Amino acid sequence: MxxxxxxxxxxxxxxxxxxxxxxxxxxxxxxxxxxxxxFTFDPGFLSTASCESNVTYIDGDxxxxxxxxxxxxxxxxxxxxxxxxxxxxxxxxxxESQLSQFTKDINDRMPVxxxxxxxxxxFTKNSHPMSMVCAAIAGLASLQHDSxxxxxxxxxxxxALQLIxxxxxxxxMAYKKSIGEEFIAPDSSLTYAENxxxxxxxxxxxxPNVSSTLSAAMDRIFILHADHEQNASxxxxxxxxxxxxxxxxxxxAGTAALWGPSHGGANEAVLDMLVExxxxxxxxxxxxxxxxxxxPFKLMGFGHRVYKNFDPRATVMQSSAHAVLEEQGASEDPLxxxxxxxxxxxxxxxxxxxxNLYPNIDFYSGITLKAMGIPTTMFTVIFTLGRMPGWxxxxxxxxxxxxxxxxxxxxxxxxxxxxxxxxxNR
Ligand code: CMC
Numbered sequence: 001m002x003x004x005x006x007x008x009x010x011x012x013x014x015x016x017x018x019x020x021x022x023x024x025x026x027x028x029x030x031x032x033x034x035x036x037x038x039f040t041f042d043p044g045f046l047s048t049a050s051c052e053s054n055v056t057y058i059d060g061d062x063x064x065x066x067x068x069x070x071x072x073x074x075x076x077x078x079x080x081x082x083x084x085x086x087x088x089x090x091x092x093x094x095x096e097s098q099l100s101q102f103t104k105d106i107n108d109r110m111p112v113x114x115x116x117x118x119x120x121x122x123f124t125k126n127s128h129p130m131s132m133v134c135a136a137i138a139g140l141a142s143l144q145h146d147s148x149x150x151x152x153x154x155x156x157x158x159x160a161l162q163l164i165x166x167x168x169x170x171x172x173m174a175y176k177k178s179i180g181e182e183f184i185a186p187d188s189s190l191t192y193a194e195n196x197x198x199x200x201x202x203x204x205x206x207x208p209n210v211s212s213t214l215s216a217a218m219d220r221i222f223i224l225h226a227d228h229e230q231n232a233s234x235x236x237x238x239x240x241x242x243x244x245x246x247x248x249x250x251x252x253a254g255t256a257a258l259w260g261p262s263h264g265g266a267n268e269a270v271l272d273m274l275v276e277x278x279x280x281x282x283x284x285x286x287x288x289x290x291x292x293x294x295x296p297f298k299l300m301g302f303g304h305r306v307y308k309n310f311d312p313r314a315t316v317m318q319s320s321a322h323a324v325l326e327e328q329g330a331s332e333d334p335l336x337x338x339x340x341x342x343x344x345x346x347x348x349x350x351x352x353x354x355x356n357l358y359p360n361i362d363f364y365s366g367i368t369l370k371a372m373g374i375p376t377t378m379f380t381v382i383f384t385l386g387r388m389p390g391w392x393x394x395x396x397x398x399x400x401x402x403x404x405x406x407x408x409x410x411x412x413x414x415x416x417x418x419x420x421x422x423x424x425n426r
Contacts (some may be wrong), residue, residue: 060306109165141248172199225386267366301363317364
């Protein structure tokens with residue numbers, strides 16, 4: 001393996017060490033280069049590792065995603081979201097008693113205080129649920145601020161439990177607010193995914209009645225979204241957290257970053273596209289537009305920037321999507337009929353086969369959530385819910401080790417120093 005690289009700066013040879021990764025590409029350590037009077041330039045971090053991490057590994061060429069070394073398809077088939085949360089936070093899978101204690105710890109912390117619920121009074125029914133969720137997550141800091149000492153592992157663990165436990169309650173409250181219904185309290189006899197669905201779709205005073213197909217699909221959506229290494233929102237959590245702000249503030253920053261259509265909003269874009277296509281008879285026209293180099297239109301939910309072979313999450317999500325569509329009688333829904341036809345076309349036509357343009361996770365999670373009756377404005381909220389253990393694990397990993405405040409440099413291209421001119425002389 002390469003141990004070091006050598007660069008020549010104005011005739012002077014400078015050696016840079018190469019750090020060895022346990023999986024994937026090694027990295028050139030450029031930290032010493034500033035002594036030579038230069039910075040490195042890498043907008044968008046396309047060639048830059050911003051941190052060391054032990055949490056998640058992605059090999060996009062071979063369709064591999066590992067949480068703490070375990071393949072996503074095995075976790076999605078065999079585990080539960082509670083187990084995955086424990087795994088991400090602690091680095092190892094729990095035994096039975098550890099899992100049952102962890103589940104109890106989460107259940108105990110799911111309810112939110114009555115006075116905290118008033119945070120939603122400041123929003124109208126038409127407010128986007130993500131704005132309510134961002135505000136409520138930041139608001140949790142007010143409940144914990146005095147006691148929170150981020151240098152103490154026990155406090156960091158408590159913050160992680162609070163965030164994972166309260167996000168389904170907050171997400172469901174945002175939904176209930178948006179449809180003008182009363183909030184439903186969590187029920188500790190339910191699983192994490194059942195509880196979320198009960199708090200969304202249950203009615204006050206009624207016994208929980210959650211379909212096992214829907215809760216299994218929702219649990220799988222949470223597992224598949226739980227972490228994706230240094231994506232934009234996770235990097236935002238790390239960057240905000242590097243200022244030593246409280247974890248609720250750091251996670252609120254990450255939540256806001258997730259809101260963008262280039263990140264957490266892609267499954268919403270799939271549904272918008274299906275609405276635009278409108279009818280099965282228009283599919284051929286839209287497929288032709290997608291293939292036309294002169295037309296900017298792309299089939300939303302197809303292709304991936306990192307996964308160039310297949311998205312291992314999409315493969316797993318596909319079976320859940322089909323199960324939910326069947327149970328919900330989705331063959332009657334015109335949008336989902338369009339989705340099913342598009343899926344077939346992408347698997348049969350050379351254009352898509354030659355370019356490895358298979359349906360991605362957003363395609364399947366979008367149509368699954370739609371078939372469950374969840375409005376598109378809630379899609380990113382559900383992504384937030386799923387990603388919570390990943391964010392808090394990365395925050396904890398950073399705080400537990402020596403770290404520096406994140407402070408990128410810039411390539412300055414502005415004016416040289418010049419004198420101020422008073423307004424009458426301009
Ligand atoms: N529909 C039609 N053609 C496509 C599509 C598409 N969705 N995606 C890529 N292509 C074509 C592209 O035109 C190019 O054709 P050619 O080789 O003839 O020039 C070829 O496929 C390679 O595409 P690319 O643009 O080099 O691929 P990329 O890695 O730059 O883009 C992508 C990846 C995800 C941005 C793109 O596939 C896309 O815009 N997809 C639709 C949006 C979408 O579903 N985004 C969610 C991705 S998953 C997010 C997550 O993991 O969180």
